[in-house]
Amino acid sequence: MPSQASTTSDAPPHLKPAPYVHHFDTYSLVRDLSKGGFTDDQSITVMKAVRGRLHNNLDLAKHSLISKSDVENESYLFQAACSELQSSLQTARTSEMQTQRASRTQLQHETDILSQRLNQELAGLKDDIKGMFNDHKMTTREHQRSIDTSVQELNYKITVSLNSDGKSEIEGLRWILTRRAAFAIAISAAMIIAFLKYNSMYKARKTEEAQKPKEPPAAEEVAEPRSVRDAALQSAAIIPEAHISESLG
Template identity: 25%
Template sequence: MTEQAARLRLSSKPGDTSSLCAGMTSTRTAILPRFLLPQLSWCGPATIPRLAPWTVFRYEQPVARHRLRAMSWPRGFHATALRRRDHHFDTLKFVRRLQSEGFTEEQSVAMMKVLNDVIEESIQNLTRTMVLREEAAKATYTQKVDFAKLRSELLSADSSESNTTRSAHERLTNDIAKLSSRLRDEISRTQASVRLDLNLEKGRIREEAVGQELKIKETETKIEQEVAALREKLELVKFQTLQWLMGVCTGFAALLLGAWRLLM
């Protein structure tokens, strides 16, 4: 594998970085696991210094390497100081592990840089959607304040509504009590008036009945008097009729006797 890397260095030109990246990628894909293959296809920054053929690299301390890397990149002007770039894994152990697997020091350092950049970019992509603890605490405090305000408003609205409902219920209860008492008074007054009317009607009917009885008695007495008078008249007529009949009979008998005496 070292001979293949040396051939790639000899075949590539001094400033040809793309062929070097392609050779390094093809060499890495033969040994690295599959989950690192998409990450290793990415090349480093464009400011990688040109490599001369048959150049032997010596591993330096990570602090010095990162210092040289920071010096080779162009610095921009910022209002705040640039944040120190921390590694998220043991770079020295990773480089030694790659060297023990058969990679050269240059390949190990390049792979370590690529993996560090990929991890840093992934962490930055993950932290874009995250918030700071202070902001989260501030948002939580704001939500708690809003919730407390909403709760107080709901409690005040509930208490006001309950008071309004209670007062309306009491007012309705009082109105119903007044209406019931008024209705009871009206019913009692109506019953009293009806009873009075009934008593008056009973008295009037009783008086009329007494008057009718008196009239009936008067009529009966009148009828009895008329009947007695008629009886007296009948008796008188009967007596007169008897007297007339007796006179007629006596006269007729006297005539018969006189006629008989004449004939005799």
């Protein structure tokens, strides 16, 4: 049976195991340890321990870390996913922008319609308020005219009443003054006539006395003129009293 070394040497190149890779200089380490006071066996043992420890750490690193090809593959996949995500986001953003633009256009159209309707309603309300204000103004004017007419009628009635009362009072006062003036004129005329009669009688008596001889006058003749004079004075006194009572009445 051939040995393992001959089998390995006879194997094809692509089936041969990879040569052992030394990560540090083992000979220099053994020699330095021997110079430091270690024996050859101890130095070799320490070197093998360091090599085994390093080999274990490298195996752990190989199992836990990712290779460059894997990193490149992951990077490519990540970039492809990012590109796809970017394109999908851009597409979604474009569609969302178009949707929002359409919504904004529709909202703008609805806003214009609402503003036009609001303006129409405001114009209608303005016309209604203006009509109501004009109606109220006309009603107020008619009420004011009716009040003015009532005041004018009342003033006319008061004026007519005052004029009629004043005219009646003036007529009554005029009649009273006229009657008083007539009574005064009558009394004055009566007094003048009485005075003239008395004066004429007195002058006639004086003339008769002057023509007659001087004789003692009889008692009857003296009493008669005195009685005539007293009657004239009484009539003159009665007439003013009647005038005063008439004026007071």
